[in-house]
Amino acid sequence: MSQNHILSSFDEELNDLRAQIVTMGRLVEEQYKNSLQALKTKDKELAEKVRKTDRLIDEMDTNIEKQAIHMIALRSPVADDLRDIVSTIKISAGLERIGDYAKNLAKRVTVIRHKKTISVSSALIDQMVTQIVSMISDVIDAYISRDIEKAIDVWRRDQMVDNLYNSLFREMLTYMMENPQYITPATHLLFIAKNIERAGDHATNIAELVYYINEGELLALKRPKNDSSNYADINTEE
Amino acid sequence: MDKAAETALMDLIEPTVRATNVNIYYGETHAIKDVNLDISPKAVTALIGPSGCGKSTFLRCINRMNDTIPSCHMTGKVTLDGQDIYDKKIDVVQLRARVGMVFQKPNPFPKSIYDNVAYGPRIHGLAGNDTDLDNIVFNSLQKSGLWEEVKDRLDTPGTALSGGQQQRLCIARTIAINPEVILMDEPCSALDPIATAIIEELITELKERFTIVIVTHSMQQAARVSQKTAFFHMGKILEFGDTSEIFTNPKVEKTKDYITGRYG
Numbered sequence: 001m002s003q004n005h006i007l008s009s010f011d012e013e014l015n016d017l018r019a020q021i022v023t024m025g026r027l028v029e030e031q032y033k034n035s036l037q038a039l040k041t042k043d044k045e046l047a048e049k050v051r052k053t054d055r056l057i058d059e060m061d062t063n064i065e066k067q068a069i070h071m072i073a074l075r076s077p078v079a080d081d082l083r084d085i086v087s088t089i090k091i092s093a094g095l096e097r098i099g100d101y102a103k104n105l106a107k108r109v110t111v112i113r114h115k116k117t118i119s120v121s122s123a124l125i126d127q128m129v130t131q132i133v134s135m136i137s138d139v140i141d142a143y144i145s146r147d148i149e150k151a152i153d154v155w156r157r158d159q160m161v162d163n164l165y166n167s168l169f170r171e172m173l174t175y176m177m178e179n180p181q182y183i184t185p186a187t188h189l190l191f192i193a194k195n196i197e198r199a200g201d202h203a204t205n206i207a208e209l210v211y212y213i214n215e216g217e218l219l220a221l222k223r224p225k226n227d228s229s230n231y232a233d234i235n236t237e238e
Numbered sequence: 239m240d241k242a243a244e245t246a247l248m249d250l251i252e253p254t255v256r257a258t259n260v261n262i263y264y265g266e267t268h269a270i271k272d273v274n275l276d277i278s279p280k281a282v283t284a285l286i287g288p289s290g291c292g293k294s295t296f297l298r299c300i301n302r303m304n305d306t307i308p309s310c311h312m313t314g315k316v317t318l319d320g321q322d323i324y325d326k327k328i329d330v331v332q333l334r335a336r337v338g339m340v341f342q343k344p345n346p347f348p349k350s351i352y353d354n355v356a357y358g359p360r361i362h363g364l365a366g367n368d369t370d371l372d373n374i375v376f377n378s379l380q381k382s383g384l385w386e387e388v389k390d391r392l393d394t395p396g397t398a399l400s401g402g403q404q405q406r407l408c409i410a411r412t413i414a415i416n417p418e419v420i421l422m423d424e425p426c427s428a429l430d431p432i433a434t435a436i437i438e439e440l441i442t443e444l445k446e447r448f449t450i451v452i453v454t455h456s457m458q459q460a461a462r463v464s465q466k467t468a469f470f471h472m473g474k475i476l477e478f479g480d481t482s483e484i485f486t487n488p489k490v491e492k493t494k495d496y497i498t499g500r501y502g
Contacts, residue, residue: 002498003495003500005498005500006499006500007499010499037292076458076459077498078457078485078486078497078498079485079486079487079488079494079497079498080494081498082485083486150351169322198361216486216487217487233297
């Protein structure tokens with residue numbers, strides 16, 4: 001990290017902004033853990049708690065944006081300070097969206113509560129959530145410690161989330177073809193999985209922003225993309 | 239054309255001013271150390287850096303203003319359109335007609351507004367008759383954005399104008415003799431934000447006809463008006479490049495520390 005600004009109040013504001021992102025990131029991680037827990041135990045109260053907490057995350061995003069705009073207006077930041085503040089606005093928006101997906105997951109708890117359980121895919125959802133939680137956790141660590149290696153690692157790990165999603169997609173199709181009773185729960189699980197997959201994309205975006213803050217350049221490598229579900233098909237002839 | 243393409247094109251065009259291995263000394267003090275800089279035509283080049291870094295000294299060597307300081311001497315080469323401006327055959331008065339200058343504090347002559355602008359064209363014999371001179375005065379005041387404000391009082395003293403108007407009068411005086419290059423040494427440091435904005439708008443318009451080099455302590459001003467920025471530090475150029483690049487992603491740590499307001 002480079003040395004301090006002559007205006008120490010500017011450093012204080014920057015640190016405060018970063019601290020807010022960290023708090024927000026940790027909260028979003030919690031949201032996924034709680035959503036998953038609610039899904040597994042069909043816990044309506046916990047799901048409700050997730051929905052309430054999401055409003056708090058939305059508020060944090062608004063506050064971060066306000067403070068960043070205030071700093072741009074008053075401090076006229078340039079170079080790495082400018083990249084930092086502008087990227088923070090985008091990171092905050094990304095986290096807010098990742099949080100929305102967790103809320104969406106929790107919302108479905110009430111819907112699939114009474115439906116037939118699909119046990120195998122819950123294991124896949126479990127893995128996806130574990131993966132996404134560690135991605136959020138690591139990308140926030142990378143952001144705070146300015147660790148590009150860590151950011152690139154998160155960026156690469158999105159592929160794993162995509163792979164899990166593809167497996168789950170295929171599995172759900174099989175379930176649905178097997179027994180129409182599975183259609184409703186399988187569709188919900190598909191949406192859940194798709195949401196987590198999208199959350200992974202946003203975490204990847206954040207990793208790219210961390211890289212940009214540090215290097216002043218966009219991450220030039222080709223983005224890992226393994227979501228092939230659009231083209232997935234089950235051969236019914238067999 | 240986008241900014242990157244514009245600046246890339248600038249790099250291909252022959253520079254108007256080229257400084258090669260320039261060293262300037264004030265007595266024993268080594269003020270400018272081995273500076274090399276190409277100044278592109280019809281563009282604004284900003285010189286930035288902390289106080290005492292040598293940016294004004296360097297600016298003043300482009301029209302040999304440093305010649306007037308007895309203890310000052312220089313080595314190296316400065317060319318204007320390929321011609322060595324320190325060559326013995328060069329007439330300094332003619333050189334300064336080609337390389338005009340605007341200073342930090344507006345310094346109109348204690349004469350009428352009209353005479354302030356007409357002075358240069360008169361001594362350089364640029365006007366054949368009174369109508370020609372009237373036209374030059376009109377055009378210069380028009381280009382400097384002052385005409386509408388002063389057209390009814392051209393015979394009043396230039397010194398009676400406001401600070402911002404005086405500075406625009408000095409710019410009108412400079413462009414009246416149709417220079418190639420205009421050097422500006424902190425032209426807005428004594429002006430309020432509105433007058434500053436008007437001068438900056440003027441600089442942007444003037445760059446269509448003139449090559450402009452501006453020394454400024456305002457980072458934002460450099461960012462707003464220039465296409466190229468050179469960062470001076472302790473008599474050396476530490477970084478020179480496209481303004482948009484310098485202000486978003488400076489390559490040199492000292493440049494970054496300076497423009498972001500860190501201890502340097």
